[in-house]
Amino acid sequence: MPAPLYPVASVDNRPASIYTHLPPASTPEYPLKLTMGKPLSLAPERLRAGLQPEAVPYADSRQIPRRERFEPPQPRALRALNLAVNIPGNEYNVYLSGEESLGRTYFLRHFLEPVAAKADVPPDVLYVYNFDDEDRPRALQLPPGQGRTLKAELAKAVALLRERIPGSLEQDAFVQRREALLKTYQSTKDDLYTRMEDEAESKGFTLGMETEGQLSLSPRVKGKTLSLEEFEKLDSETQRTLRGKRDELLAAMNGMLRQVQAVERGFTEQERSIEREFASSEVREILAPLRESFASQGKVMDYLAALEKDVLANLERFATRPEQQPQPQPQQPQAEPAQAEDFCGRYEAHLLVDNSGLKGAPVIVEDHPTYFNLLGSMERESELGALYTDFTLIKPGALHRANHGYLILKADDVLNSPSAWEGLLRALRSGLARLEDPSEHSEQVRTRTIEPEPIPLQVKILLVGTDEIYEHLLYHDSRFRKLFKIKAHLQSHVARSEGDILGFLQGCGTIIADAGLLPFDREALAGLVDHASRIVEDQTKLSLHYPLIRELMIEASAMAKLQGKDMVDAAVLHEAQAARDFRANLYEEEFMADYDREIIKVATSGSAVGRVNGLSVTYFGEYEFGLPHHIACTVGVGREGIVDLEREAELGGPIHTKAMMILKSYLLGLFAYDKPLILSGSLYFEQSYAEVEGDSASGAELAALLSALAEAPIELSLAFTGAVNQSGAIMAVGGVTRKIEGFFEVCRRRGLTGRQGVLIPADNVRNLMLKPEVVRAVADGKFSIYPVACIEDALELLTGIPAGKRGPDGTFPEGTLYRRVDDRLGALARAAAQFGQSWRI
Structure with missing residues (x-):
């Protein structure tokens, strides 16, 4: 027997919510007894819901x-989202709750896109250089398209500045005024130096100039200027x-030296003033179109004013035309990053989010x-x-791109990154929307970085x-409670009503059109409706797991193309489903081979005392199948009472123990x-090597116990699934369709005798969506x-003996x-008393 990947004897997989509103066992919908007292076998039409193709209004x-x-059809979720x-x-952010394979993200996008379009x-959003603090770039928000x-x-303006500013400083008028200023400066400076030389000579010294531009005084003795060696x-x-x-x-000469320095500073300031005077007209002319285009944007106007001021304060960076700048030799990087090319990078506008x-x-x-x-x-x-970094290296996040709109996140994905979750909550x-370095929130040593201006956030x-x-x-x-105040809940199914069937078919038509599939004929469309009921395991409901249905439709369309068909029919749809099962049922086939070889010993004929066929379901991946035990x-x-061997072996779960x-x-x-x-006494699953959980075997366990006590053999051609309560009522369980199909497959391989069958809770009849081959076998009486x-009904079928009812005298009828x-x-009580044993159960 293959080693199970998951518990083989998982006898109950029902979610409680599915069974909350089932009809009571006494509902007149199910004629349960003949006059002789035994329950009736279900008619074939009760074993699955089938939509007649002629009921589909489309050819x-x-x-x-x-x-x-x-x-x-998601009224709860749609109301929550509309609010x-x-x-x-x-x-008022939203948490969309629902099972996987419900198309949750598709549902959100499908809802939000029309809303967002209106x-x-x-x-x-742009970032620009902050001329007051280079480490804090400024954020600009402009109408869509204006950012680009x-x-x-x-960029054009900066290129013009680099091209035209050097030209403005080469004009004749500028050169003449600068030469006049330089001549005045040089004349004043020469006069000061002459006075200083005269003063030095009158005191017996010679005034000289060192190579570094420093003044020197050398003594004269007898009319000769002494060198340092001679002085020594x-x-x-x-x-x-x-x-x-x-x-x-x-x-005495310090005063004159200060005059020289003042003259030099005055010359530099006047020279820069003349440069600004001649360059400012060019700068204003170049920036004029920008000011005109963005006159209504106050922050842009402030930025342009600061840019103009910065350009005029750094005219020396523009003194050389771009084509005249020396190019670095190969393998010889520039010595300083702040060359003219790099310096002008501060005048770029970094477009962070472009919504054009x-x-x-x-x-x-x-x-x-x-x-x-x-x-x-x-x-x-x-x-x-x-x-190093600067504002041009800022990259936007999804929060920036979704600002003023909607951002869809998978909860498990964002929670897998704690820093992202914390950052999202801080932003909300x-x-x-802040741009931060994650190291700022850690104990690590911080590196120099920038702090961009945060952007106001309005996002859902x-x-x-x-x-x-x-x-x-x-x-x-x-x-989370404060920031995600709305929960939108997706339901997994709807009622199988005429209106919901039409809505379901409309969804299928959308899938066919969007995925470019071959058309589906009327019989195939009816088959999709039945498949949706099989997914939810309910004859009165339709599954809304559209992604699962879409997978089958895509595979059916591909199979039809392989067969040279131009339309998907019912036969192709059935083949596609069979192909899906074949790809996933390897372990089921291996189990069935073990039943065939009787490695797993389950009898499907004969009878035995204290033994009954129970049913379980198991999963391998997403594939579910039933197995008898x-x-x-x-x-x-x-005096030990009834011992649960599964519990004693630590193979029984809490629900099974309660049962x-x-x-x-x-x-x-x-x-x-x-x-x-x-x-x-003892109760146990034979050949069970994995955990047993659930209560759907409790009815079969009670039947085995009563059979052992009554020494009445149980018919092993029958299998029994169902939970039992303290009054003996048989309650609904999960996975009943797969359980029946699993026992049917074992019987089919050994040969159907007509005596084989399965006992199920009456409340589970509406959950039957059996395969066509099972329905045909029932129709043929096989x-x-x-x-x-109730347990009494089950016992009469399993043993052929009426269960009996306690009479007024406190006894049960003879022969029951x-x-x-x-x-x-x-x-047993008398025997225990005879041997002096204490009792308990």
Whole structure:
């Protein structure tokens, strides 16, 4: 037997919510008993819901009307979303809850895109250099399309500045005024130096100029200027005298030196003033079109004023035309990054978000919400071995691109990146989209970075996830409750009514058109409706798991093309489903081979005392199938009570354990009328090597126990699934369709005798969506499905003996199963008393 990947004996897979509104077991919908007392076998038409092809109002899918906006039948989710999109602010974000394979993201996009198309297009976002603080770039928001215009026009303006400013400083008028200024400066400077030389000569010194531009005083002795070597040869007294005179002379000349420095500063300032005077007209003329285009944008006007001021303050950077700049030699980088080319980079406009191509508000789906992908980043470049960044290296995140629109995130994806989740909550709480370095929030050593101006945030976040994640966030993160105040819940099915069938077919038509599939004929469309009921395992409902249905439709269309057909018919649809099962049922086939070789020993004929065929379901991946198991019981004299071997072996789950306790309660309530229940017994699944969980085997376990007590053999051509309560009522269980098909397949391989069948809870009849081959076998009288409402009905079928009912005298009628059980329990009590044993159960 192959080793199971998941529990083989998972006897109950039902979600409780599916069975909340089932009809009670006593509903007159099911005629359960003949006059002789045995339940009837279900008629073939009760085994599955089948839509007659003539009930489909379209000859093929091409006739299905295409609406501009198809809304799946999700009233709760649609109401929640309609409310959310009409509440502004960052508090009423949405958590869309639902099972996987419901097309959650598609549903959101399909709803939001028409809504977003009617909204205003959000502004473009740019970052520009901050001339007051280079580490804090400024953010600009412009009407959509103007961001690209500003970037392009600003680049042209900077190119013109680099081209025309050098020309403005080469004009004759500028050269003449500069030469006149220089002549005046040089004349004044020469006069000062002459006065200083005369003063020095009058004191016996010669004024000179060092190579570094420093002044020097050299003594003269007897009309000769002494060199340093000659000065060192003088006697010390003479040297001291000359140094004293030099110091006195320097003190007297300090005033004239300051005049020289003042003249130099004045010349520099006047020279720059003339340069600004001649360049300012060019700068104003070049920036005039920009000022005219963006006159209504106050922040842009402020930026242009600061840019003009900065250009005029750094005219030396524009002194050389671009084509005249020396080019670096190969393998010889520029010595300074702030050359003219690099310096002018500060005048760029970095377009962070360009909304020029939008027609309405953005709808962004971020399927990889890491910190940087969600909140943006600041990239770095290497310059001579050092890393640096500036405002042109800022990259937007999904939050920036979705601003003034809608952002769809998968809850499990964003929670896998804690820093991204924290950053998202901070942004929503503050209403600002900040660009930060994640290292700022860690203990690591910070590197030099920039702090861009935050952008006001107006975005609606739509978080997609399961109910489990929603509950976890709701109770473990107080911020989630404050920021995600609307829950939109997707339902997994709708009623199988005429209107919902038409809506379902409309959804199928949309899938066919969008995916470019071959058309589906009337019979195939009816088959899709039945397939939707099989997915949800309910004859009265239709599944809304459109992605699963879409997969089958795509494969059926491809199979029809392979067969040279121009339309998908019912036969191709059935083949596509069979092909899907074949790809996934390897482990089921291996189990069936083990049943064939009787490695797994399950009898499908004959009878045995204390043994019954139970049914379970198991999963391998997404493939579900049913398997039969022998459930055995032994009883005898003793005081241990009923021992659950699965629990003792730690293979029984809590629900299964509870079901065993209910069995004990049932025995006490029915047979502890006039005596204590003293026995020793055990119940177990034969050849079970994995955990047993669920209560759907409790009916079969009770049947095995009563059979062992009554020593009445059970018919092994029948299998039994159903939960039992303390009063003996058989309750609905999950996976009943697959359980029946699993037992049917084992019987079919061994040969159908006409005596084989399955007992199911009467409440589960509407959950039957059996395969056509099972329905045909029932129609041919080769297999039977028996709905039972209570354990007594099941026992009469399994043993052929009436269960019996306690009479006024407190006894059960002779010849009934319960009379035999009651007698056996009395004998066990007497035997225990005879041997002096205490009792318990």
